[in-house]
Amino acid sequence: MKRYSIVLFLAAVCTLSAASSLSVGKAELKSAGQLAFNPQGILFVGDAMGGAIYALDTDDSKASAGVAVDVKGANLKIAALMGTTPDQILINDIAVNPLSHKVYFSVSRGRGPEAVPVLLRLDTLGKFQEIALGKVKHSKVELPNVPSAEGRQGANKRMEAITDLAFVDGNVFVAGLSNEEFASTLRSIPYPFTTADKGTNVEIFHGAHGRFETNSPVRTFVSYKIAGKPHLLAAYTCTPLVKFPISELKPGQKVMGTTIAELGAGNRPMDMIVYTKGGTDYILMNNSSRGVMKISTANLEGYEGITKKTDITGVPYETLAEFKGVEQLDLYDSTRALMLIRGEAGSLDLKTISLP
Amino acid sequence: MKIFLLAIAVAVTLRASEIRMEKSGGGYFFRITDATGSDDFTVTVDQPDAPPMLGSVTREGRTLQFSPRFPLTPGMKYRAVWQPLSGNAQTAIFEVPKPIVARSTLVTSIFPSSNQLPENQLKIYIHFSAPMAKGEAYRRIHLLNSNGEEVLLAFLELDEELWDREGKRITLLFDPGRIKRGVLPLAEVGGALTPGGKYRLVVDAGWLDATGLPLVKGLEKRFAVVPADRQSPDVALWKVTVPTAGTPLVIGFAEPMDEALLHRMILVRSENGKEILGEVKVDAEETLWSFQPHTAWTVGNYTIEVDTALEDLAGNKIGRLFDVDTLDKVDDTQRTPKIILPFAVR
Numbered sequence: 001m002k003r004y005s006i007v008l009f010l011a012a013v014c015t016l017s018a019a020s021s022l023s024v025g026k027a028e029l030k031s032a033g034q035l036a037f038n039p040q041g042i043l044f045v046g047d048a049m050g051g052a053i054y055a056l057d058t059d060d061s062k063a064s065a066g067v068a069v070d071v072k073g074a075n076l077k078i079a080a081l082m083g084t085t086p087d088q089i090l091i092n093d094i095a096v097n098p099l100s101h102k103v104y105f106s107v108s109r110g111r112g113p114e115a116v117p118v119l120l121r122l123d124t125l126g127k128f129q130e131i132a133l134g135k136v137k138h139s140k141v142e143l144p145n146v147p148s149a150e151g152r153q154g155a156n157k158r159m160e161a162i163t164d165l166a167f168v169d170g171n172v173f174v175a176g177l178s179n180e181e182f183a184s185t186l187r188s189i190p191y192p193f194t195t196a197d198k199g200t201n202v203e204i205f206h207g208a209h210g211r212f213e214t215n216s217p218v219r220t221f222v223s224y225k226i227a228g229k230p231h232l233l234a235a236y237t238c239t240p241l242v243k244f245p246i247s248e249l250k251p252g253q254k255v256m257g258t259t260i261a262e263l264g265a266g267n268r269p270m271d272m273i274v275y276t277k278g279g280t281d282y283i284l285m286n287n288s289s290r291g292v293m294k295i296s297t298a299n300l301e302g303y304e305g306i307t308k309k310t311d312i313t314g315v316p317y318e319t320l321a322e323f324k325g326v327e328q329l330d331l332y333d334s335t336r337a338l339m340l341i342r343g344e345a346g347s348l349d350l351k352t353i354s355l356p
Numbered sequence: 357m358k359i360f361l362l363a364i365a366v367a368v369t370l371r372a373s374e375i376r377m378e379k380s381g382g383g384y385f386f387r388i389t390d391a392t393g394s395d396d397f398t399v400t401v402d403q404p405d406a407p408p409m410l411g412s413v414t415r416e417g418r419t420l421q422f423s424p425r426f427p428l429t430p431g432m433k434y435r436a437v438w439q440p441l442s443g444n445a446q447t448a449i450f451e452v453p454k455p456i457v458a459r460s461t462l463v464t465s466i467f468p469s470s471n472q473l474p475e476n477q478l479k480i481y482i483h484f485s486a487p488m489a490k491g492e493a494y495r496r497i498h499l500l501n502s503n504g505e506e507v508l509l510a511f512l513e514l515d516e517e518l519w520d521r522e523g524k525r526i527t528l529l530f531d532p533g534r535i536k537r538g539v540l541p542l543a544e545v546g547g548a549l550t551p552g553g554k555y556r557l558v559v560d561a562g563w564l565d566a567t568g569l570p571l572v573k574g575l576e577k578r579f580a581v582v583p584a585d586r587q588s589p590d591v592a593l594w595k596v597t598v599p600t601a602g603t604p605l606v607i608g609f610a611e612p613m614d615e616a617l618l619h620r621m622i623l624v625r626s627e628n629g630k631e632i633l634g635e636v637k638v639d640a641e642e643t644l645w646s647f648q649p650h651t652a653w654t655v656g657n658y659t660i661e662v663d664t665a666l667e668d669l670a671g672n673k674i675g676r677l678f679d680v681d682t683l684d685k686v687d688d689t690q691r692t693p694k695i696i697l698p699f700a701v702r
Contacts, residue, residue, distance in 0.1 A: 033516060049521065080406040083399075084429040088568075090491050092515070109426050111489035112566020113523035116426065130410055130425070157525055157616060161516035179518035179527040180616045182478060182671045182678070236532075268513055288513065 021192030022057050022137040029054060029133065032106035032117035034165040035095035036172070038191065043095070043104060044172055045119065046162035047140075053165070053172055055193060057137035058097075058104075060121070066101035066333040067124050068352050074105075074340065075348040078120065081128050082109050090115075091348065094328045096338055103338060103350065104131075122350070141193040143174065160185070167191070168223040168246065169230060175218040186218055186234075188249055222272040222283065226300045233260075233283065235269035241315065243300065260300065261315040263290060271329040273337060275355050284329065284337060284356070292323040294356055320356055375436050375448035384452065386422040386436045391415075393441040397422050402433035402449050409434075430454040461486040461565040463575040466557070467615035468669055470641040471578060474585040475551045476535045478671035478678065480511075480528040481616055482559060487523035487566035496563035497528065502554040510534070510548035523566055527616075535670075536679050549581045585670040588677055589613065591662065591695050598699045604637075604648040605699070607660070612642040614667040621663035624649070627656055653701045660697040 030050035037043055041061035045054045071077065079086040090108040097104060103122040108115040119131040143160065157179070164175040176185040221234040223246070230246045234257065242257035249255060263269065268288035274297070275282055283295040295317040327348065328340035336352040343349045374389045386399050397413050397420045400406040410425035420438065428434065431454035439445045467481040482497075494517075499510040511528045518527035534548045549555065561574035593610035605624060615638055624632045624647055634649035664674040671678040674695060 048516065077407060080401045080403060081408075081410055082426050083401055083409040083411075083424050083432070083434070084426065085432065088429060108490070110566075111491055111564075112487045113519070113521065114487070114566065115490070128407065156620070157520035157522075158620070159518070159520055161514065161518055163514070163516060177514070177516070177518070179520060179525075180614070181665050181667060181673075182529070182532075183665070270515075289509075 021194075022055065022139050024135055024137050027054055027056060027133040027136050027138040027140070029117045031108065031115070032119055033092045034162050035093045035104055035106050036165045036167050037095055037098055037104075038167040039098060041097050041099040042191075043097070043119075044165055044167060044191075045106060046165045046174065047117070048160060048162045049113075051160070052140045052142045053162075053174060053189065053193075054138055054140045055172075055191065056119075056131070056133075058119075058121070058131050059137075060097055060100045060102060063099045064101055064124065066096075066336065066352070068336075069103060069122070069126075069332070069338060069350055070352070071122065071126060071350040072343070073347040074350040075346075078105065078107060078128060081120075082107075082118070084109070086346065087111075091328075091340065094330055094338065094340055094350070096330050096332050101333060139193045141172075141189055143176070143187065163217065164220045166221060166223065168232070173221065173223075173232070175221060175234075177217040183217070186221075186232075186249070219269050220272050220285075222274055224274050224281070224283070224297065224300075226297075231300075233272065235263070235272065235285065241269075241295070261295070261317065263287070263293070263317075270327070273329060273331040275331060275334070275337070277355055282355075286323070286326040286329045286339075290319060292320045292326050292329075293317045294320055323353075375438065375446060377434070377436070377448075377450040377452075382427070383424070384428045385424065386434075386450075388420050388436070388438045388446070390418050391420045391438055391440075392418055394439055395420060396439040397436070399424065399434055399436045402435045406435075428452045457567070457569065459565075459569040459572050461488070461569065462572050463559050466559075466575070466577045468612055468642055469615075470612050470669075471580060472582050473549070473579050474583065474670050475547055475549050475581055476584040476586070476670040476678065477530055477549060477581075478532075478535065478667070478669065479530070479614065480557065481525055482528070483525045484565070484571075485524070488519070488526070489564040489566050489568065490517050490519065490523070492563065493517045493526055493528075496560040498558040498560070499548065500556045500558060507548050507555070551581050551583045553581045555579055555581065585611070585668060585672065586677060588672045589666065589668050589674050591674060591697070594697075596660070596697060596699060599653050599701060601652050601654075601701075604646040605658075605660070606647075607645045608640075609643045609645070611668055613645075614669065614671075615642050617663075617666050618642065618645050621666040622647075623661045625659045625661055627658065632658070655701055657698065657700045660699065662695040662697065664693055664695060 029045065029047045031047050032045050033048050034046035043056045043058055045056065047054060075086045075091060079089050082089060088110060090111060092106040092108060095104045105120040107118045107120060109118050110116060121129050121131055123129060159179050160176040162174060163177050166173050170191060172189045172191050174187045218234040219236060221232050224231055224233050231243050232246060234242050236242060240259040241261040241263060242259050244255055244257040267290040270286045270288060272283055272285045281297040283297060285293045285295060295315055325342035326339045327342055330338045332338040332352050335355055337355055338352050341349045376387050377384055378387055388397060395413055395415060398408040399422050400408055412423050414421050430452050433449055433451045435447060435449050437445050437447050462485045463482060464485050465483045494513045499507040501507055509531060512531045530548055534542055536542060557577040559575045561571045563571050590610060595608040597606040599605045618638045619636050622645060626632055632649050634647050637646045667673050
């Protein structure tokens with residue numbers, strides 16, 4: 001009983017300190033892209049147009065068991081909700097609140113640079129609600145960008161796309177890809193956000209077959225403990241799966257990731273989740289053209305990197321034939337994943353599936 | 357004038373004359389007069405099972421108004437329903453007029469401008485005259501070989517298409533997996549470009565601009581492929597033409613450079629370190645950079661500051677190749693973020 005109260009007290013302190021960094025006001029998102037939650041239900045939104053990451057308290061931290069989700073034509077419904085045709089909206093990302101199990105969507109209403117960013121929540125009754133941003137508890141951190149060359153002709157055209165966002169042990173990790181120079185930016189920003197600490201930028205390389213090394217953009221990543229040490233597993237745009245210890249992500253240091261799997265040509269990794277089934281951990285990854293892969297995490301510490309030119313195997317994975325057209329993937333609860341699946345006639349269907 | 361004429365709403369069905377769709381300022385709203393008792397006034401797109409549209413309902417006396425959260429879409433039909441406290445709902449369907457607008461957006465330029473590209477070409481920039489719609493780039497751009505066959509998955513397809521802030525320039529990256537030596541995709545399917553080959557980059561006329569209209573016409577860029585460039589840009593080979601009072605500072609490169617980066621990775625500073633403001637021009641297929649200051653040069657010492665992240669067409673930076681062959685024992689520990697080239701105006 002005593003122990004119980006101490007735990008509760010600590011939890012209260014943590015909640016208080018996290019909440020106190022948020023202030024009520026208008027969250028002026030210029031775009032809404034990648035989404036992530038922290039364990040307390042704070043929603044992080046990547047705003048590439050505004051060059052910022054927002055933390056939003058959407059007042060949805062009440063724990064609730066998940067229900068099976070099955071929404072056919074989620075894109076048609078969202079378009080209708082916004083009074084337009086499905087070709088006038090883009091669903092940029094989905095994420096599941098780990099406490100309430102409600103599904104959140106980042107959507108663009110319109111497709112040009114003037115598109116309106118909208119955040120939606122699907123409640124457990126299958127109804128979409130807009131997250132009002134006019135008076136919301138939030139904070140933001142601006143991502144550093146190259147300043148426009150003052151006095152030069154034309155606007156600064158450099159932008160950084162936010163390709164993935166994740167919350168890991170008190171930090172928001174942001175993977176970015178510039179529309180000009182070819183570089184990897186992986187930024188780690190402590191949360192709660194402070195003006196003093198905008199995080200650190202690390203340059204990440206990956207070796208290929210121990211011979212060529214490239215500074216390359218990370219497409220998607222997930223955190224995972226390997227031999228007790230927290231790592232990031234990152235999938236690159238050119239499909240190697242690379243591991244590196246989080247403790248090595250220090251500013252100004254060149255971080256060399258270890259390639260542990262090669263996932264093949266003509267493919268683009270999209271999302272990754274980690275789950276446990278039958279006492280074993282797995283990674284589930286959806287891909288643009290190579291379906292959904294189930295990757296074993298057994299003995300990840302044992303892969304010392306693909307070192308020979310002929311050696312293109314690495315970590316074993318199986319491609320799950322039953323899943324086709326999976327465009328978005330997130331962990332729903334301990335037994336289910338949430339998928340946004342491209343169905344017939346352009347319909348995007350949202351459903352929970354049992355973790356394979 | 358045209359817009360005003362078209363702004364007159366067309367009532368398709370009108371059982372209760374009280375429901376109207378009206379235009380005010382920039383947008384439409386729905387209004388029902390003489391709606392006493394019930395505030396249950398919803399609008400949906402005119403499709404089966406459509407959820408109520410986002411918007412707000414306000415009451416002014418006996419009139420209810422539904423203001424949609426987003427502007428209505430031209431050409432779409434909307435159903436407005438008022439449910440009184442008792443009796444049947446009143447329903448009206450409206451169509452938003454669709455003005456006839458001529459298409460006017462064009463591809464204005466494609467970089468690199470050269471018609472000879474290295475096998476390991478990294479980026480293509482396509483510029484448009486007006487903002488474009490996101491979400492369809494990769495089906496509007498085709499790379500065709502000399503037989504007219506499409507090179508599949510030549511470009512890295514990203515959900516976050518790489519547009520500039522104005523939506524007028526898109527960056528295409530050739531799939532790095534098909535450029536990088538020592539990765540599986542290159543071994544499996546080879547590079548997207550083959551030396552000696554002739555290619556056409558085709559931009560479809562059907563690509564929609566931000567207003568939803570296709571381009572005035574498509575565009576084709578023809579180019580031949582030359583062997584891979586695996587050399588970093590060598591600043592020692594650059595030819596700097598020192599300006600006089602009325603002429604620009606000019607740098608000639610030994611090879612074409614990345615057009616976008618040339619606009620922001622070379623700065624000129626005065627002797628006291630202050631950046632000189634002026635106009636940058638990139639010419640001669642991105643082999644010439646010139647800089648004309650806003651105010652004429654004065655006699656003195658200056659420096660050109662080059663960011664070593666400046667890339668050539670193959671993404672090789674100054675002092676660092678796109679992919680380093682570690683067997684070549686390349687030492688990049690000496691790599692500096694800036695290279696300083698001094699010059700003097702006499």
